[in-house]
Amino acid sequence: MREWIFVPGLLLSLAAYGPAPGRRGTADLDRVLQSAVAQKKVPGAVAVVATPEGVVWQGGTGYASDTIFAIASMTKPVTSVAVMQLVEAGKVKLDEPASTYLPELAKVQVLENGTLRAPKSPVTVRQLLTHTSGFAYEFMNKDLHDFVAKGGAPSMMAGGDGFLKAPLLYDPGTRWEYGISTDWLGRLVEKVSGKDLEAYFRLAIFEPLGMKDSFFNVPADKQARLATSWQRTEDGRLVAQPIRARPSGGFLSGGGGLHSTAADYIRFARAILAGGALDGRRILKAETIELMGRNHIGDLSLRPFPSLMPQLATDGAVLPGGLEKFGLGFALNTRAIEHGRGARTLTWAGIFNTFFWVDRERKVCAVLMSQMSPGLDEGPRRLLEDFDQAVYAWLP
Numbered sequence: 001m002r003e004w005i006f007v008p009g010l011l012l013s014l015a016a017y018g019p020a021p022g023r024r025g026t027a028d029l030d031r032v033l034q035s036a037v038a039q040k041k042v043p044g045a046v047a048v049v050a051t052p053e054g055v056v057w058q059g060g061t062g063y064a065s066d067t068i069f070a071i072a073s074m075t076k077p078v079t080s081v082a083v084m085q086l087v088e089a090g091k092v093k094l095d096e097p098a099s100t101y102l103p104e105l106a107k108v109q110v111l112e113n114g115t116l117r118a119p120k121s122p123v124t125v126r127q128l129l130t131h132t133s134g135f136a137y138e139f140m141n142k143d144l145h146d147f148v149a150k151g152g153a154p155s156m157m158a159g160g161d162g163f164l165k166a167p168l169l170y171d172p173g174t175r176w177e178y179g180i181s182t183d184w185l186g187r188l189v190e191k192v193s194g195k196d197l198e199a200y201f202r203l204a205i206f207e208p209l210g211m212k213d214s215f216f217n218v219p220a221d222k223q224a225r226l227a228t229s230w231q232r233t234e235d236g237r238l239v240a241q242p243i244r245a246r247p248s249g250g251f252l253s254g255g256g257g258l259h260s261t262a263a264d265y266i267r268f269a270r271a272i273l274a275g276g277a278l279d280g281r282r283i284l285k286a287e288t289i290e291l292m293g294r295n296h297i298g299d300l301s302l303r304p305f306p307s308l309m310p311q312l313a314t315d316g317a318v319l320p321g322g323l324e325k326f327g328l329g330f331a332l333n334t335r336a337i338e339h340g341r342g343a344r345t346l347t348w349a350g351i352f353n354t355f356f357w358v359d360r361e362r363k364v365c366a367v368l369m370s371q372m373s374p375g376l377d378e379g380p381r382r383l384l385e386d387f388d389q390a391v392y393a394w395l396p
Contacts, residue, residue: 051364068213070258076254186253301324
């Protein structure tokens with residue numbers, strides 16, 4: 001078991017899992033986290049590393065090991081796995097129009113030069129999984145932002161699911177743009193399965209994987225473990241924000257509504273690393289994991305993230321890892337990184353600076369969680385880069 005000690009405002013890890021045979025000590029991994037907090041790159045962080053052997057290292061500073069984080073867009077890979085479970089069951093087809101399952105999508109239009117028109121082709125399930133559907137985020141797309149500001153569609157900042165009435169910003173399949181596609185996939189899972197996402201995830205993913213601290217709505221008896229969130233101010237300081245459970249308000253966001261712990265999410269990552277199973281419980285077939293880890297956007301490429309709300313997301317930020325392509329629910333790097341990730345490592349992140357990756361080539365996965373805004377602030381981004389390098393330097 002991990003032992004933690006409280007030092008005024010700081011939690012320090014005193015002991016980690018011992019290094020597996022053939023591995024060096026873990027001092028550099030601990031040092032990366034502790035240095036990042038000392039230099040105020042992040043308010044705190046919890047991290048876990050696993051291989052096919054199991055969890056081989058975990059550490060943290062600033063947050064307890066069982067802290068529950070708002071993982072935001074790290075919900076998306078979970079929703080994508082749920083969709084692929086339905087594909088395996090023959091209930092959903094990847095290249096079928098998504099309106100087959102969600103008739104309201106048959107009416108979606110494209111916003112072009114301030115006016116709405118019919119799309120040249122219907123949005124497919126595969127396009128929702130790869131963010132090539134044409135949907136965007138209002139805080140990342142000026143055309144959509146202006147359309148919402150003029151009352152054309154409800155804002156996602158208002159809460160609830162009204163933002164799903166947003167139009168497409170381009171024809172399906174013609175561009176990669178990050179947006180609300182996975183929220184539509186969450187609706188698809190609910191419609192096809194007949195269960196809400198909380199119930200479906202619990203039954204089909206969380207219980208099989210032993211993820212006991214992952215929720216849309218955090219139970220009252222666990223809310224004391226919610227992470228304190230911090231905001232980077234204009235002068236560079238980190239200011240604590242009031243702790244809140246971020247209740248779903250009845251809408252369960254498949255694109256960003258989950259809370260989880262590093263210990264829980266590493267179990268999800270380990271299942272992906274192992275080809276869809278963990279501790280004898282299978283959530284997907286190995287061939288389905290292989291399919292999800294292929295490039296599904298062809299010649300299209302990922303782009304830096306724009307931001308119209310700098311307090312929420314850093315403008316022009318790039319998620320580390322040499323990411324160029326997108327699979328079914330995960331970003332991918334097409335080439336191996338020297339002294340780093342293998343080719344086609346599956347990865348994504350959450351806007352409150354939670355991160356994970358699954359490297360199937362070099363047989364390692366990791367989770368790194370902090371809780372602060374803006375997303376991909378230079379501090380947590382640098383921490384992720386340093387942690388990434390330290391993990392691969394440590395591996396045999």
